Amino acid sequence: MADRYLCMDLSRVRDVKQGAAGEGPVVYWMSRDQRCIDNHALAFAQQEAVRMRRPLVVAFSLSPSFLGATLRQYGFMLRGLKEVERDLSVLDIPFHLLPGGPTALIHFLREQRPALVVEDFDPLRIKKEWKDLVRTSTTFPHREVDTHNIVPCWVASPKQEWAARTLRPKLAGLIEKYLHDLPQVIRHPYPAKEAPGWDVSSTLRSLDIDRTVKEVQVGPGRKAGEKTLQTFIDHRLEHYPEDRNDPLRYGQSGLSPYLHFGCISPQRVALEVHRSGSSKAAKEAFLEELIVRRELSDNFCFYNQDHDRYEGLPEWSRRTLEKHAQDPREPLYSFKELEAGETEDDLWNAMQKEMVSQGRMHGYLRMYWAKKVLEWSPTPRTAVEWLIKLNDKYELDGRDPNGYVGILWSVGGLHDRPWKERNIFGTVRYMSRAGLGRRFDVETYARRNLKAYE
DNA sequence: ATCGGCTCGCGCAA
């Protein structure tokens, strides 16, 4: 048994509270995207459970905003849950939806003494009071796991980084150390009993799901994620550097929703890309996005409490945006008009409608999409708020650190530098439709998408 | 087609 886990690296786990070992459970804090069969986090938890000869109970929390999740997002989440239960024989509990609240969880831990409980380590400001309550009212050890990416957040950097260029050199020496093969998770030999009075399926059914937002063609699940990765490596990776910013060519990986919901782990993606026969340049370009940029987003959300609002912006950009607060906004749209994709800009409308219909938007276009909303909304603060609302509601990968950072980059120059001053934007980088036109055929894109998603 | 200026502050060298 032990051999299987030799490559486990203990720095991916850290104690957040020392406790009496042996008797009670060990509590792990872990997030939704790490509940992935092919992921260090679950493997690590199982290793400990097997050693203790105990069942494995995974309790995860859903962010308050997920309670307003849409049918398409719910579908992805549920599939991941079922896979972990079925393939690993693990009891999977969305604990903070359970009747009785945190008290019920604490009671369960004391009574049932599962080998360990895996809760939501979240770089976000989610259910912190729950974690604190469980932590302070129990005596057993609590640990926190980070396998969101390749290098754990706290190892990569001890503070919020200024930009990619300050984080990149710190990662450079660490990636090789962490980019080793994944330990295998097996069917768990000590099956868990369902906790009495806890009916997981009825709890899930009670979720307030927005059923007006329809499901999409992109299918959830581990197999779908693996297939997407394989197709990308076989057909698109080699041309990634040239094609990634051309929405008409679809040069991107399409993995974002799978990574977000833990259908596939970034470690697996990085390994397969690394081992592929593609050129060095193509691999480097992709791994820069997958590892460095994702790590930078995680770093921001991990260290900044205001990661999903205007206050999270750097001081220089808030200063310049406020200086231009009185600049006239013309036209000025309401949230409803934006949501419906009814603006004067057919290119923008086409992006918006694709997102609403398909739950996706091309990475390059997301910047333009967000910057236009800054131009068209009453204040920068409102722009951030509206963009996050739209992103979280419609994108399959909503509520992701990458989404928050992308929006703040666009509206407020997070991780960016200042540029020539102009109206509304101040010194925040501006993007124009003409600029996009220099890179791809915007007319064709707008026409095609408006027709497809009208 | 290509180029420089725009503008801020981090991090490192000295």
Next chain:
DNA sequence: TGCGCGAAGCCGAT
């Protein structure tokens, strides 16, 4: 204390 430099750009000059 000085200096180089930075995710995706824009604009005007040459």
